[in-house]
Structures are given as structure tokens and as C-alpha cells.
Amino acid sequence: MRILLVEDEPDLARQLKGALADAGYVVDHAPDGEEAEFLGETEPYDAVVLDLGLPKIDGVTVLERWRKAGLATPVLILTARGGWSDKVSGFDAGADDYLTKPFHTEELLARLRALLRRAAGHSQPQLTCGDLRLDPRAAKASVDGEPLRLTSLEYRLLHYLMMHQDRVISRTELVEHLYDQDFDRDSNTIEVFVGRVRKKIGSDRIETVRGLGYRLIAVGTAA
Numbered sequence: 711m712r713i714l715l716v717e718d719e720p721d722l723a724r725q726l727k728g729a730l731a732d733a734g735y736v737v738d739h740a741p742d743g744e745e746a747e748f749l750g751e752t753e754p755y756d757a758v759v760l761d762l763g764l765p766k767i768d769g770v771t772v773l774e775r776w777r778k779a780g781l782a783t784p785v786l787i788l789t790a791r792g793g794w795s796d797k798v799s800g801f802d803a804g805a806d807d808y809l810t811k812p813f814h815t816e817e818l819l820a821r822l823r824a825l826l827r828r829a830a831g832h833s834q835p836q837l838t839c840g841d842l843r844l845d846p847r848a849a850k851a852s853v854d855g856e857p858l859r860l861t862s863l864e865y866r867l868l869h870y871l872m873m874h875q876d877r878v879i880s881r882t883e884l885v886e887h888l889y890d891q892d893f894d895r896d897s898n899t900i901e902v903f904v905g906r907v908r909k910k911i912g913s914d915r916i917e918t919v920r921g922l923g924y925r926l927i928a929v930g931t932a933a
């Protein structure tokens with residue numbers, strides 16, 4: 711899952727970027743409204759964390775422009791304490807959730823998990839596919855109760871496939887959702903990572919749909 715973090719305070723941005731990476735997300739950071747607007751319109755994020763008080767273009771305006779342009783990505787806004795009118799204008803501009811500063815990082819992560827879950831049409835906090843299970847709270851996965859040892863990229867790959875197990879996922883889509891904007895993207899490397907994940911979860915669990923991409927197959931039953 712790939713997140714856009716829009717925050718102009720360098721310390722907070724650094725801290726949040728670290729926490730999001732530790733939680734298994736790949737993160738792009740925009741320090742002002744102009745870059746945020748551009749990235750949001752050009753890169754396919756799974757969710758956005760958007761501070762409202764920003765240099766160049768304020769957060770509410772950025773959000774209004776995104777929604778006007780048809781962007782449906784879930785957006786969590788960060789508002790200043792006591793700024794109830796910010797919350798109202800944020801929701802009216804198309805925000806899905808909010809947090810008031812200062813907040814606990816754990817709460818931000820929990821709200822993000824809920825947003826991502828709802829956006830993908832899941833109601834359960836844990837994702838399952840047959841006896842394959844993934845818990846976004848712990849950033850851990852298991853097969854038939856056996857914990858899997860996954861690298862962060864393998865985890866992101868499996869997380870994305872499990873979030874969207876109802877459809878075939880193209881290699882391009884995987885590249886766009888697993889790497890940040892600075893990564894030298896090569897869709898061939900995806901094949902390598904799919905191969906590694908297959909080795910760990912069982913090769914019959916990820917089907918290659920020729921010319922289209924990959925699909926997760928349910929094997930076994932949920933414990």
C-alpha cells in the first residue's frame with residue numbers, strides 16, 4: 711500500500727514517514743500544497759494523510775481540486791487543535807476522516823487501516839484468503855497458522871494482493887503501489903518478488919493470468 715504524506719513540519723513529517731514505513735507502507739512525502747496537488751494527480755496512492763495548514767496552497771484547496779478532478783483516494787486530514795471549522799470545510803471538500811494535532815501515531819495508523827479497509831470493501835481487520843492470513847495491525851502474515859518471514863517489499867506485495875483478491879492485478883499496478891516515486895521502477899522485478907512470495911506461501915496461491923497479471927487463489931480454509 712502506498713501513502714502520500716502531506717506535512718510541512720519537517721520533524722513531524724520525518725516521524726510519521728518512519729512510523730508509516732515501519733507499519734509496512736511505502737510513503738511519498740510532499741512538504742507543500744503545490745507538490746501535494748501534483749503528486750496526488752499523477753501517482754496512484756491508496757490513501758493520503760493531508761495537513762491543512764500548508765505553504766503555497768492550503769490543504770482544503772488541494773483536496774477540493776483533487777475531488778473536482780475525480781480523485782477518489784481516501785483522505786485523512788490533520789487539523790489544528792480547536793479548529794472545528796477546519797474539520798467542517800475539510801469534510802465538505804471531500805475528506806474521509808480527520809485527526810486533531812497533536813495526536814498519537816498509533817491512532818493515525820489505526821485510522822489509516824480503517825480507511826484502506828473500507829476503500830477496498832473489507833469489513834474485517836484481518837485479511838484472509840483460504841488459510842492465508844494477514845494482519846495489518848502487526849504487519850504480519852501466516853499460512854495455516856505458520857508465521858511467514860517476509861521482507862517489507864514481499865509483505866507489501868502480499869498485502870496488496872490480499873486487499874484486492876477479487877480481481878486480477880497487473881504488474882504495472884503492483885509497481886505503482888509497492889514503490890515510492892524515487893524508485894527506479896522496472897516491472898520485471900515484480901516477477902522476481904512474486905516468485906519469492908510464491909516460494910514462501912506456496913506456488914499455487916498466486917496465479918499468473920497471461921497478459922493480465924496476478925490473482926490470489928484461496929487454498930485451504932481459514933482456521
Ligand code: CA
Pocket residue numbers: 717718719761762763764
Ligand atoms: Ca502545517
